[in-house]
Amino acid sequence: MPAVAEILIPLALDTAYSYAVPPGLTLAEGDVVQVPLGPRETVGVVWGLDERASGGNLRPVTGRIEVPPLSEPLRKLVDWLARYTLAPKGSALAMALRLPDEGAQRENPRIGVRASGRPPARQTAARGKVLAVASDGAVRGKSALAKEAGVSVGVVDGLIDDGALETVALVPEPVALPPNPDHPRVPLSDAQRDAAHDLIAAPSPASAPAEAGGTILLEGVTGSGKTEVYFEAVAECVREGRQALVLMPEIALTAQFLDRFAGRFGVRPATWHSGIGGKRRERIRAGVASGDVSVVVGARSALFLPFNRLGLIVVDEEHESAYKQEDGVHYHARDMAVVRGRLEGCPVVLASATPSIESRVNAQSGRYRHVSLPGRFGGRPLPDIKAIDMRLDKPERGRFLSPPMVNAVKATLEAGEQALLFLNRRGYAPLTLCRACGHRYQCRNCSTWLVEHRFRRALVCHQCGYAERKPEACTECGAFDHLTPCGPGVERIAEEAAELFPDKRIVVLSSDFPGGAERLRQELETVAAGECDIVIGTQLVAKGHNFPHLTLVGVLDADIGLTTGDPRAAERTFQLLQQVTGRAGRGERPGRALVQTYQPDHPVIAALLSGDAERFYEEEIAAREAAGLPPFGRLAALIVSAEEREKAEAHGQALARAADPPPGVMVLGPAEAPLALVRGRWRFRLLVKTERGIDVQSYLRDWLARGPKPRGNLKVAIDVDPQSFL
Numbered sequence: 001m002p003a004v005a006e007i008l009i010p011l012a013l014d015t016a017y018s019y020a021v022p023p024g025l026t027l028a029e030g031d032v033v034q035v036p037l038g039p040r041e042t043v044g045v046v047w048g049l050d051e052r053a054s055g056g057n058l059r060p061v062t063g064r065i066e067v068p069p070l071s072e073p074l075r076k077l078v079d080w081l082a083r084y085t086l087a088p089k090g091s092a093l094a095m096a097l098r099l100p101d102e103g104a105q106r107e108n109p110r111i112g113v114r115a116s117g118r119p120p121a122r123q124t125a126a127r128g129k130v131l132a133v134a135s136d137g138a139v140r141g142k143s144a145l146a147k148e149a150g151v152s153v154g155v156v157d158g159l160i161d162d163g164a165l166e167t168v169a170l171v172p173e174p175v176a177l178p179p180n181p182d183h184p185r186v187p188l189s190d191a192q193r194d195a196a197h198d199l200i201a202a203p204s205p206a207s208a209p210a211e212a213g214g215t216i217l218l219e220g221v222t223g224s225g226k227t228e229v230y231f232e233a234v235a236e237c238v239r240e241g242r243q244a245l246v247l248m249p250e251i252a253l254t255a256q257f258l259d260r261f262a263g264r265f266g267v268r269p270a271t272w273h274s275g276i277g278g279k280r281r282e283r284i285r286a287g288v289a290s291g292d293v294s295v296v297v298g299a300r301s302a303l304f305l306p307f308n309r310l311g312l313i314v315v316d317e318e319h320e321s322a323y324k325q326e327d328g329v330h331y332h333a334r335d336m337a338v339v340r341g342r343l344e345g346c347p348v349v350l351a352s353a354t355p356s357i358e359s360r361v362n363a364q365s366g367r368y369r370h371v372s373l374p375g376r377f378g379g380r381p382l383p384d385i386k387a388i389d390m391r392l393d394k395p396e397r398g399r400f401l402s403p404p405m406v407n408a409v410k411a412t413l414e415a416g417e418q419a420l421l422f423l424n425r426r427g428y429a430p431l432t433l434c435r436a437c438g439h440r441y442q443c444r445n446c447s448t449w450l451v452e453h454r455f456r457r458a459l460v461c462h463q464c465g466y467a468e469r470k471p472e473a474c475t476e477c478g479a480f481d482h483l484t485p486c487g488p489g490v491e492r493i494a495e496e497a498a499e500l501f502p503d504k505r506i507v508v509l510s511s512d513f514p515g516g517a518e519r520l521r522q523e524l525e526t527v528a529a530g531e532c533d534i535v536i537g538t539q540l541v542a543k544g545h546n547f548p549h550l551t552l553v554g555v556l557d558a559d560i561g562l563t564t565g566d567p568r569a570a571e572r573t574f575q576l577l578q579q580v581t582g583r584a585g586r587g588e589r590p591g592r593a594l595v596q597t598y599q600p601d602h603p604v605i606a607a608l609l610s611g612d613a614e615r616f617y618e619e620e621i622a623a624r625e626a627a628g629l630p631p632f633g634r635l636a637a638l639i640v641s642a643e644e645r646e647k648a649e650a651h652g653q654a655l656a657r658a659a660d661p662p663p664g665v666m667v668l669g670p671a672e673a674p675l676a677l678v679r680g681r682w683r684f685r686l687l688v689k690t691e692r693g694i695d696v697q698s699y700l701r702d703w704l705a706r707g708p709k710p711r712g713n714l715k716v717a718i719d720v721d722p723q724s725f726l
């Protein structure tokens with residue numbers, strides 16, 4: 001009697017399906033299998049097995065696929081992820097089960113040749129040279145052998161056909177060489193050594209074994225040398241023969257970082273991000289599963305790699321909102337890292353100069369251990385930060401740099417140092433207006449203004465990517481020469497800087513840098529090497545980078561993020577400004593920062609100027625607690641979208657009527673989303689706010705079960721712990 005296997009299929013399905021295990025097939029939980037689904041065959045994972053049940057009337061499993069099985073902690077992570085985010089379990093599985101695509105499976109092995117020991121049927125001088133070289137029995141590539149013998153590849157081919165040489169598949173080069181934890185290295189400062197010691201220190205013997213995987217907040221001011229400190233924890237992990245994962249926001253994976261890793265461990269680590277192609281992805285996955293790859297540095301998706309003896313997870317820049325995935329499964333990689341650490345029984349290090357309020361509160365309450373580096377490495381001072389009050393120091397008409405800012409840049413360049421001008425706006429101008437008729441250029445698919453990109457000569461939607469050529473005449477009234485850019489983006493600042501400093505080298509860095517991520521990484525290298533004078537950039541250059549020649553940071557619009565209505569607006573602004581000003585003075589010379597603002601007395605700006613981060617955290621934590629906002633209360637958002645506005649609104653209202661919130665739960669909305677239209681879909685938002693002790697997932701499940709069901713093109717996205725409120 002065949003047993004029954006519960007197979008979870010990586011599609012938007014909530015439960016595993018039952019299949020019979022055919023005679024002769026032995027399966028274990030976690031095995032990757034092929035199963036029939038409707039008229040097709042598909043891939044799934046054994047999620048449960050019942051040896052005693054009778055699968056007689058079920059369709060059988062087709063067979064096992066020879067890829068590494070999913071470990072128990074990884075399966076539990078998938079279960080956890082689905083339960084927490086309310087995503088279908090199959091969708092959660094899909095993230096852990098990126099199977100090789102067709103092309104990747106057929107990776108051609110590299111072929112080498114060696115002497116077979118049989119004499120050739122026909123001997124020539126050229127053949128003699130080849131066989132003389134091959135007589136040592138070593139395996140060589142065909143062309144390498146031909147070159148060494150000084151003959152053409154045709155001669156080698158002839159000897160293969162003849163049987164005097166035989167072909168062998170070469171073992172592919174490893175994706176990463178083993179890091180050496182005891183590679184000679186620069187000595188740590190005393191503060192770093194103490195912090196590293198704290199980080200590695202075993203948890204107190206009183207804690208249960210399951211608690212061995214604790215979470216540690218590694219908080220150190222910008223430039224304090226946190227990287228070197230957590231490298232010590234990585235080294236210790238490698239010494240113990242376990243694997244380490246370092247998560248980074250995608251773009252922080254720079255050559256500079258990889259070189260620092262190589263400086264510490266002798267080799268570069270294996271890396272994992274969206275730019276890694278099919279074959280390489282599969283080899284990394286296989287190496288991670290076999291344990292051959294001991295350290296992976298990767299973007300958030302690396303969290304779902306099949307490590308077989310994970311000993312440490314580091315989340316660098318843990319406060320980064322880029323760790324939140326905003327489509328498909330809405331998960332926060334930092335939070336899931338903490339979960340995976342718990343499931344694997346390994347420690348998790350959250351590193352930041354500006355920790356999230358959530359992690360700060362967890363550290364204060366003792367849920368996380370707190371390790372601090374209060375000063376910069378080498379006793380370097382933190383930058384001196386001053387405000388420029390834009391109400392008093394107005395830029396010239398049509399300009400955006402105030403006179404004190406221009407003077408500071410001038411002085412910096414005269415001293416042979418580098419300046420960074422920071423503005424968190426891509427493109428040339430965020431709005432284009434016709435001065436004749438007042439028409440504003442808007443996206444046809446979204447409720448957003450089109451952003452002028454002068455380099456591309458286009459008006460672009462930053463939501464959906466829609467772009468149109470910037471017209472010569474207004475498309476509404478036909479007037480020529482009346483289209484006016486309103487407000488600045490980085491390209492416009494670059495234009496102003498080029499006029500002010502015509503003989504200086506200026507680079508503009510933003511995520512839409514022409515040439516893509518690889519070119520951008522190269523450009524960051526040239527900045528670090530001091531091969532440019534003025535850097536103009538968005539948040540992309542604001543954090544994580546080490547530019548030793550940079551001594552002046554000018555923030556052009558410190559107020560930008562303060563008025564978004566987002567509950568994290570203050571936190572985000574503080575973190576971003578603290579990070580960007582923290583790029584100044586990391587090398588030999590001290591740095592300073594100037595911050596253009598219309599509200600120098602705003603608590604966030606005042607805290608930044610005071611240099612007293614503690615004050616900001618105290619005030620913000622108190623404010624969150626008073627308002628019952630995270631982490632003192634919980635939030636979840638439902639985003640209802642449809643192609644017709646009325647449909648989305650009506651469904652949102654029907655959901656609200658079915659909400660029936662119990663005590664401790666509040667349901668707000670539906671309200672038209674700030675981004676009311678995205679890619680042709682109208683959006684309405686409902687916000688659930690609960691007391692901390694409430695199981696918000698159960699509430700959401702019950703609510704959605706009794707509420708109206710989405711039909712046709714209508715969709716309801718669920719976002720637990722939302723980071724974006726747009």
Ligand SMILES: Nc1ncnc2c1ncn2[C@@H]1O[C@H](COP(=O)(O)OP(=O)(O)OP(=O)(O)O)[C@@H](O)[C@H]1O
Pocket residue numbers: 186187188189192220221222223224225226227228352353377543544545546582586
């Ligand atoms: N032990 C050391 N010996 C020599 N240089 C060091 C040492 N530790 C750190 N540094 C240097 O100090 C600088 C700052 O270090 P690091 O980038 O690790 O800081 P950080 O804490 O990560 O800063 P941020 O949070 O701002 O990114 C770097 O230039 C780094 O090379």
Ligand SMILES: [Zn+2]
Pocket residue numbers: 443444445446448461462463464465466679
């Ligand atoms: Zn658009």
